[in-house]
Amino acid sequence: MQTREILQQLQSGALSLDEAERHLKQQPxxxxxxxxxxxxxxxxxAGFPEVVFCERKENDHLCAIFRRLYETDGEAFGTRASREQxxxxxxxxxxxxxxxxxxxxxxxxxxxPRVGCIAVCTAGxxxxxxxxxxxxxAEYFGSYVExxxxxxxxxxxxxxxxxxxxxxxxxxVAVAGMEGALAGVLGGLLDVxxxxxxxxxxxxxxxxxxxxxxxxxTSCANGIGVVNIDNGYGAGYLATQINRLGVRTGEL
Numbered sequence: 001m002q003t004r005e006i007l008q009q010l011q012s013g014a015l016s017l018d019e020a021e022r023h024l025k026q027q028p029x030x031x032x033x034x035x036x037x038x039x040x041x042x043x044x045x046a047g048f049p050e051v052v053f054c055e056r057k058e059n060d061h062l063c064a065i066f067r068r069l070y071e072t073d074g075e076a077f078g079t080r081a082s083r084e085q086x087x088x089x090x091x092x093x094x095x096x097x098x099x100x101x102x103x104x105x106x107x108x109x110x111x112x113p114r115v116g117c118i119a120v121c122t123a124g125x126x127x128x129x130x131x132x133x134x135x136x137x138a139e140y141f142g143s144y145v146e147x148x149x150x151x152x153x154x155x156x157x158x159x160x161x162x163x164x165x166x167x168x169x170x171x172x173v174a175v176a177g178m179e180g181a182l183a184g185v186l187g188g189l190l191d192v193x194x195x196x197x198x199x200x201x202x203x204x205x206x207x208x209x210x211x212x213x214x215x216x217x218t219s220c221a222n223g224i225g226v227v228n229i230d231n232g233y234g235a236g237y238l239a240t241q242i243n244r245l246g247v248r249t250g251e252l
Contacts, residue, residue: 036061047241050069051137052065054080054085054103059085059088066093067092070093075106075109077104077108077137078106079133081105082103083098102133104132104133104136114145115243116143116246117144117243118146118243119169119171120146120147120148120172120175120239121151121159121162121175122149122150122182123151123182124178127177129232130231130232131149132232133236134236135232137233137240138173138237148162152182153181163189170192170243170245170247171195171239171242173194173197175232177199177200177206179202179206180198180212180215180216183215183224183226192223193224193242194224195225195238196219196224197230197232198210198213198216200229212229
């Protein structure tokens with residue numbers, strides 16, 4: 001059933017409000033040939049539009065997907081993009097922006113409001129690429145972000161000097177490689193959720209982020225959730241969901 005048909009039946013009384021809502025949450029998606037089915041209704045269902053994972057996509061497929069998402073919503077967001085992919089998308093969408101640090105490719109509406117507060121923290125400078133993926137994801141989805149970088153446990157006084165900033169956040173993202181201790185420290189100091197992001201930064205025994213992942217999962221501090229290794233996007237998405245709840249609570 002198409003959206004217009006649902007609305008017509010709702011208007012005529014053939015569908016109740018609850019039935020119409022159920023139908024709207026189930027559709028629609030758009031066929032893009034054989035290579036993609038764009039979930040055009042995700043924002044209605046989940047509150048966030050579909051995001052493009054750019055890595056390993058064929059150039060023609062990526063450009064077509066970006067163009068269609070932009071035509072639908074006036075903006076589009078992609079992660080793990082290469083500069084070559086950016087140059088190709090820019091030919092179709094000249095307003096496209098690319099950040100080589102986070103590898104985010106986006107076309108974004110100007111002057112978007114940003115609410116609440118998320119603090120994105122890194123243990124070291126080498127973790128910033130993943131942190132920026134988290135921070136820019138959260139900003140794209142409408143959250144205000146404070147960045148607190150290079151405050152790992154090797155010089156923990158640097159973290160303590162920033163606790164007034166971090167303490168104002170509705171949610172904290174802790175990005176760390178090596179042994180991944182930062183998340184546990186923050187979890188023991190804060191009364192808000194901490195999203196731990198292990199990174200693949202480290203020497204041989206860190207096993208490309210596995211050591212940090214295991215430290216974060218087994219932390220004795222409470223209030224910590226863990227996403228996958230180098231998954232800044234997942235952390236930024238989840239942090240925005242938590243931040244939105246914090247904003248709503250503050251309005252009550």
